[in-house]
Amino acid sequence: KSNGIELVYFESGEVLFHENEESYHFFVIQEGSVEVFKDGDDGVRLPLTVVSEGSALGEFAMINRAPRSATARAITPVRAAKISEAAYQELLNELPDWAMSVIKSLIDRLHKTNEIIRKGRIVSPDLRREIEATEFDPDSGTITDSTPFLTSSGLEED
Numbered sequence: 376k377s378n379g380i381e382l383v384y385f386e387s388g389e390v391l392f393h394e395n396e397e398s399y400h401f402f403v404i405q406e407g408s409v410e411v412f413k414d415g416d417d418g419v420r421l422p423l424t425v426v427s428e429g430s431a432l433g434e435f436a437m438i439n440r441a442p443r444s445a446t447a448r449a450i451t452p453v454r455a456a457k458i459s460e461a462a463y464q465e466l467l468n469e470l471p472d473w474a475m476s477v478i479k480s481l482i483d484r485l486h487k488t489n490e491i492i493r494k495g496r497i498v499s500p501d502l503r504r505e506i507e508a509t510e511f512d513p514d515s516g517t518i519t520d521s522t523p524f525l526t527s528s529g530l531e532e533d
Contacts, residue, residue, distance in 0.1 A: 378462055379459035379460075379461045379462025379465075380457070380462055381459075382405075382455075383402075383454075384452070384453065384454055384455075385407075385449040385452070385453040385455070386449065386452055387449055387451050387452055388448065388450075389453075390446060390449075391433070391447040391448065391453075392446065392447050393446050394413060394414065394442075394443050394446045395442045396442060396443045397442060397443075398433060398436035398440075398441070398443055399460050400460060401432060401433035401436075401463070402431070402432045402447075402455040402456065402457055402458070403429075403430070403432075403455060404426055404428055404429065404430050404432060404453060404455050405428060405455055406452075406454040407428070407452050407453030407454060407455075408425055408426070408449070408451045408453070409427070409447050410422065410424075410448050411423045411424050411425070411432070411445050411446070411447050412445060413444070413445045413446070413489075425450065432447055432455075433447065434463070435482050435485055435486060437460055437463065438463075438478070438482050439486055441486065444489045
């Protein structure tokens with residue numbers, strides 16, 4: 376462990392973190408694959424994504440100082456860098472204020488999307504990917520607010 380960064384290993388099937396746990400660190404996956412899922416109120420598991428090499432995992436909850444929004448479990452052996460909140464804060468302190476504001480805005484939007492999914496309002500993986508894609512356009516660097524939502528009469532635009 377050096378400067379708040381620790382190399383960690385997980386066996387296939389091992390949980391990196393559980394939904395609703397407090398968050399004081401996040402991971403950057405260096406090798407292997409991790410499934411991320413939520414357990415619905417009805418006991419049905421809702422798969423959210425699979426992340427692999429190069430992906431950050433668990434940073435949203437840490438930045439928002441919120442409980443973990445999902446469970447992460449290794450589906451292959453995993454090697455990851457475990458980055459403490461203190462180490463991450465050091466990095467963030469080097470960013471300009473406007474960049475931090477954009478990051479927090481994006482995290483807040485993703486957190487709200489997770490809540491919609493958790494409440495079962497969105498169940499289609501295709502629709503979920505579509506919503507995630509409308510949040511931020513990396514080519515133009517713009518943030519959009521045209522996220523579709525479900526009403527009792529179907530899909531509508533905001």
